[in-house]
Amino acid sequence: MNKPLQIHEIWVYLSGSPLLALILTLSAYQIGFTIYQKSNRLPIANPVAIAVILVASALEIIDMPYSKYFQGAQFVHFLLGTATVALAIPIYRGIRGLKGRMIPLVIALVCGAMTSIFSAVSVARYMGASNDIVGALIAKSVTAPIAMGVAERIHTSPTLTAVFAVITGIFGAVFARYVFDILGMKVWWQRGFAIGLAAHGIGTSRAFSVHPEAGTYASLAMGLHGILGAVVIPFIASYIPY
Amino acid sequence: MISGLVQILLWQGLGELISHEWLKTIPGPVIGLVLLLVFLIWRDRVPDAMGLVADGLSQHLGLLFVPAATGVILFLPQLREHALAVFTALVVSVVATVAVTVIVLRLLSGNTPHE
Numbered sequence: 001m002n003k004p005l006q007i008h009e010i011w012v013y014l015s016g017s018p019l020l021a022l023i024l025t026l027s028a029y030q031i032g033f034t035i036y037q038k039s040n041r042l043p044i045a046n047p048v049a050i051a052v053i054l055v056a057s058a059l060e061i062i063d064m065p066y067s068k069y070f071q072g073a074q075f076v077h078f079l080l081g082t083a084t085v086a087l088a089i090p091i092y093r094g095i096r097g098l099k100g101r102m103i104p105l106v107i108a109l110v111c112g113a114m115t116s117i118f119s120a121v122s123v124a125r126y127m128g129a130s131n132d133i134v135g136a137l138i139a140k141s142v143t144a145p146i147a148m149g150v151a152e153r154i155h156t157s158p159t160l161t162a163v164f165a166v167i168t169g170i171f172g173a174v175f176a177r178y179v180f181d182i183l184g185m186k187v188w189w190q191r192g193f194a195i196g197l198a199a200h201g202i203g204t205s206r207a208f209s210v211h212p213e214a215g216t217y218a219s220l221a222m223g224l225h226g227i228l229g230a231v232v233i234p235f236i237a238s239y240i241p242y
Numbered sequence: 243m244i245s246g247l248v249q250i251l252l253w254q255g256l257g258e259l260i261s262h263e264w265l266k267t268i269p270g271p272v273i274g275l276v277l278l279l280v281f282l283i284w285r286d287r288v289p290d291a292m293g294l295v296a297d298g299l300s301q302h303l304g305l306l307f308v309p310a311a312t313g314v315i316l317f318l319p320q321l322r323e324h325a326l327a328v329f330t331a332l333v334v335s336v337v338a339t340v341a342v343t344v345i346v347l348r349l350l351s352g353n354t355p356h357e
Contacts, residue, residue, distance in 0.1 A: 066313055
C-alpha cells in the first residue's frame with residue numbers, strides 16, 4: 001500500500017539535495033534583479049545584495065547551516081571561473097575601440113589600483129579593524145570572481161572579499177558622479193574608465209546606463225584591473241601585515 | 243552557443259593546468275582569460291557562439307557570487323564590531339580611487355574638459 005507522502009518527508013528529501021540550495025539562490029537573485037529593474041537600476045537596489053539578504057534570511061528561517069547550503073549552491077559557484085575566462089571578450093572589444101589611449105590608460109590603471117589597496121588598508125588599520133578585515137580589503141576593488149581567487153592565494157577570506165567587493169561596487173556607483181562633478185571631469189571615456197576601475201561590474205553597469213562610451217571604457221578598466229590585480233596583489237600582500 | 247561554452251571551458255582548463263604546474267600565485271581562470279584575450283587579438287574577431295556565452299555570463303555575473311557572499315553570515319559578529327572602520331575604509335578608498343584615476347587620465351591625455 002502506498003502511504004501518502006508526509007510533508008516532512010518531502011522536506012527531508014528536498015533539503016538533502018542540491019535542488020533546494022539552487023532554488024533558493026536563483027529565486028533570490030531573480031527577486032533581486034526584478035527589484036533592481038523596477039527601481040530604474042538604482043545602484044542601491046543591487047540584485048546581489050538583495051539576493052544575499054534573502055538567502056541569509058531563508059537559511060535562518062529553515063535553520064540550515066551555511067556549509068550545507070554551499071554544498072548545493074556550489075554548482076552556481078563553480079561557474080565563476082568560467083565567467084572570469086569569458087571576461088576576455090569585453091576586454092577585447094574595449095581594446096579594439098581604443099584610439100591610441102593605451103599608455104595613459106595603463107598608467108591610470110596602476111595609480112588607481114595602488115590607491116585602492118593602500119587607502120583601504122591604511123584607513124582600516126588606523127581605525128583598528130581586525131586582521132581578517134584588513135586582509136579582505138586588499139582585493140576589494142577587483143571584480144569579485146577574480147578577487148575571490150586572489151583572496152584564496154593570499155590566504156584571506158574569499159567570502160569577506162566578495163562582500164567588500166559588492167559594497168565597494170555599490171558605493172562607487174553611488175558616489176562617483178559627485179566626485180566627477182566636484183573635480184569638473186566631463187569627458188565620458190575618462191569617467192567610465194575611473195568608475196570601472198574603482199567599482200568593477202556594478203560601476204560598469206552604472207556607466208553603461210549613463211553613456212555607451214563610458215560603459216565600454218568601464219568594462220575595459222574592470223577587466224584590466226582584474227588581470228593586474230591577479231598578477232601583483234600576491235606580491236603586494238606579502239608586504240602588508242594582516 | 244554550446245561550442246562557445248566548450249571553447250571557454252577549454253581555455254579555463256588550460257589556465258588551471260598552467261596555474262597548477264607553473265604559476266601558482268595566479269588563479270587558473272585569470273591565466274585562461276589572458277590566453278583567450280591573446281587568441282582573440284591574434285584572430286582579430288570574437289566567434290559568434292563565444293560572444294553569446296560571454297554576454298550571457300557577464301549580464302548576470304552577480305548571480306554567480308551569491309553563494310559565496312552569503313557566507314557573510316559567518317562574519318556578522320566581527321563585522322558588527324568593526325562596522326565603522328569597514329564603512330569608512332570602503333568609502334574613503336572608492337572615492338580616492340575614482341578621483342586619482344580620473345585626475346591621472348585627465349593630466350596625461352591633456353583634453354579640454356568639454357571634449
